[in-house]
Amino acid sequence: MRESRTHTQQQGVDRPGSLARQSDERGSIRIQRETISAIAVYLACIVALLLSKFINPEFGSLHQLQTILMLASFLIVCSFGQGLTILIGGLDLSVPSLITLGGVLTASWMGGASPDAGAGWQIPVILAVCACTGAFNGVGIIFFKVPPFIMTLASGIVVYSLCLGATGGNPSGASPHALSVLMSGRLGGMPIITLFTIAFCVLAVVIQGKTTFGRSLYAIGSNPVAAHIAGIRVGRLTILTYVASATFAGFVGMMLVGYSNGATLRMGEFYLxxxxxxxxxxxxxxxxxxxxxxxxxxxxxxxxxLDMIITSLGLEQGWRTMIEGALILAAVVLQHEKALDAVRTALRKKRNAQ
Incomplete structure (x- = not known):
């Protein structure tokens, strides 16, 4: 009896330490996995740039790199919002419609009568309209238990139909001066959009990786029940996540208006x-x-x-969609647990050796 009691007490002492070690190991594996993925994708960018020089010698120059960053800025902003929803295990299929909504409202309201009109209060109001759509998505997902796929798809269809009905299929207006400066102006010899994108990326890294909000999203995505037990307000943060996604999508629509000096009903469909x-x-x-x-x-x-390479080769949009779909499939397959056994084994061997 005494030996059994001692064994039980020993288990009680060892178990918390064991759980802590398991938690540290999982965290180490997650960080290792994210690091490997980031390194791989940046190496792929370098390889793509080197290969592209065989197509166009201008690829890789400073001017070309600035052009790439400018064209990537639209995708960077909306991918941050989309990434937050994916981080909690959701998905936002209303992104294209919200991009269109932001663009149509900007062109027709801010640029319709006077493209040089002030934007101090109109931009926040337009973003608030987009944010309301995101809140609608979040409320439907949390309180009515509608799957994110269905909820965001349905709201996207409604928003697009409203844009179609309000504009008659032909949005009017031009870019306000503030957005034109953002997309084409220069500051100290550097494009303003490049400086804006760098600042946005720094802010996004901090928000997602260093704030309580970002860390809570990781917890929700890993186990929403455990996150709720731990005191995280899962419902509120889920709604805020979809609000953020909708707001960033609406801002991308504004950026596109500043870039192209107008809005179309198809301006968002290429970003889903x-x-x-x-x-x-x-x-x-x-x-x-x-x-x-x-x-x-x-x-x-x-x-x-890759999009610029496809454009240089004169290929059609179908090739772009096919490549993007293939990349998603490859990334999902590589993320499978069996494909990461080698990483786990290497980490264990390294830890045991130490």
Whole structure:
């Protein structure tokens, strides 16, 4: 009896330490996995740039790199919002419609009568309209238990139909001066959009990886029940996540208006698959709970480089969609647990050796 009691007490002492070691091991594996994914995607970007020089000698120059970053800026911004929803195990299929909504409202309201009109209060109001759609998605998912796929698809269809009905299929207006400066202006010899993209990326890394909000999203994506027991307000944060995704998508619509000096009803449809592909290629799990924005950034840049190569070759849009779909499939397969056994084994051997 005494030996049994002693054995039980020993188990009680050892178990917390064992659980802590298991938790540390899982965290180490997650960080290792994200690091490997980020390195791989940036190496792929370098290889794509080197190969592209055989197609166009201008590829790889400073001007070309600035062009790549400018074109990637749209995908970077909307992929950040999409990545937050994927991080909690969701998905936002309303991104294209919200991009269109932001663009149509910007062109018709801010640029319709006077493209040089002030944008101090109109931009926040337009973003608030987009945010309300995101809140609607979040409420439907949390309180009415509608699957994210269905909820965001349905709201996207409604938003697009409203844009179609309000514009008669032909949006009018031009870019306001503030957005034109953002997309084409220069500051100290550097394009303003390049400086903006760099600042946005730094802010996104901090928000997703260093704040309580970001760490809570990882917990929700890993196990929402455990996150709720731990005191995380799962419902509120889920709604905020979809609000953020909708807001960033609406801002991308504004950026596109500033870039093209107008809006179309199809301006957002090219960003649904790429926004998901950039997140998944960057190492995020489509099931949630794992990923880093630096990987998403690399995925967005890689897709932009491939898009420019396809354009230089004169290939049609179908090739772009096929390549993006193939990259998503490859990334999901590589993320499978069996494909990562080698990483786990290497980590265990290294830890045992130490």
């Amino acid at each position: 698959l790429p926004s998901i592909a950039a997140v998944v290629i960057g190492g995020s799990s489509i099931l949630g709970g794992r990923g880093a924005f630096l990987g998403t950034l690399g995925g967005a840049i890689l897709l932009t480089i």
